[in-house]
Each structure stands twice: as structure tokens, then as C-alpha cells.
Amino acid sequence: MKSTKISLFLAIVALAATSCSNSPSVTEKSPTSTPAPAKPAAAALATPDPSVVDNELAVIETDYGKIKIRFYPDVAPRHVENFKKLTQENFYDGLGFHRVIPDNIIQGGDPQTRSGDPSLWGMGMPGQPTVPAEFNTRPFVKGTVGMARRGGDVNSGTSQFFICLTAHPEWDGQYTVFGEVVQGLETVRMISNVPSDGQKVQKKVTIKRVYLEKAGS
Secondary structure, eight states, X not given: OGGGOEEOOOOOGGGOOOSSTTSOOGGGGSTTTSOOOOOOOGGGSBOOOTTOOOOEEEEEEETTEXXXXXXXXXXXXXXXXXXXXXXXXXXXXXXXXXXXXTTTEEEEOOGGGTTSOGGGTTSOOTTOOOBOOOOBSXXXXXXXXXXXXXXXXXXXXXXXXXXXXXXXXXXXXXXXXXXXXXXXXXHHHHHHTSOEETTXXXXXXXXXXXXXXXXXX
């Protein structure tokens, strides 16, 4: 089970352990146990193309309000396609944000959060289709939406994503950036500050539904 733990691979060892005693600790998914993948050469990183614009936004309705996300199909077309496909299948409806760091980051989209045991939140489900990494030059700044993955396997992204509330330049070029929050950062901030044990929320923050809308509507 520990080998399938989906994490942001953040190496936040200082946060000690997760909320459940039978869950893997943060130190077990730190770089000391799974070496970080080498950062790709700059030439291998996709660069933004201003001529490529997505005319749809993702709207995430939560217990705390809405979050609107603009996609980056110019640098992460497969991740954008994957997120839209899951949205159109109503995959995210009823799931939750299960991991938070106050005023820093939130993570959600694990199907285990629909009705599963909280000790399994973040593990993902066996057999989920994966999306290969699409590293690019867009930086991790406030509002960035990135893809979570299983430890050091850069091509293991599925449905889990994270949203940043602060800059993380150490992740630039090492995790796939596929969008940004254009409305609802206050909602993200409130979610990041819900009660948690370590990083795991004490009570699931429900994603009521996710849908697509035309940009500018």
C-alpha cells in the first residue's frame, strides 16, 4: 500500500506524520526514501505559446465556494484533456480535498475520498489511467494548478491535482503545471486552513461538482 501512496513528493519532513496511525508517515515519502527525479534539461521543457488559448474554464464547486481554473493546453495538452475528460464524466463530483498545508497548498481528486476509509485517502484506485509528465517552463507560483503523482514515477499522474497558494520554485520543471486559478483563491486559502492532522484533513472538503464553462461567461 505504501508503494501506491500518491503524494506531491514535497519532502515536508517537518510536518511529522499524517492523521491516521496506520497511514504512511511523511518521512516515508520524502526524498530520503525515494530519490527525486533529475530535473529535465531546459531544452526539454515545453515553453508557453501565446497563440494557443483554451476557451473553456473548469469550475470546481466546494463547501467553501467556487474555484475557476484556466487551462494551459499549450504546454500540457494531455493533462488538460485528461482533466476535461474526467470532468465530463462527472468523475470529480462527490470527491474531496484530502490534503492541506495552511496558506500553502491543497490537494484533491482521489476517488478513494468518495466514500472510502479516510486512511486510504491519497492512495488512488488501482487501474486508473495514467498521464505521462509534460514538464514545462511555467513556474509554480500562487494559483498554479499541478498534477500529483506516485512518488518518483513522473509518468504516474491520474486524477489527483494540487493548487499552490505560494511560490515553489523548487518544483519548477519537476511537476506538470497544467492550469492556474483565475477566480476563487480565497476559497483555496480557506480550504488550506481547515482542521487537519499533519497534512490530512480531519473532515473531507467536498467537491460538490466540477463542470466546464466558456471563458468570459
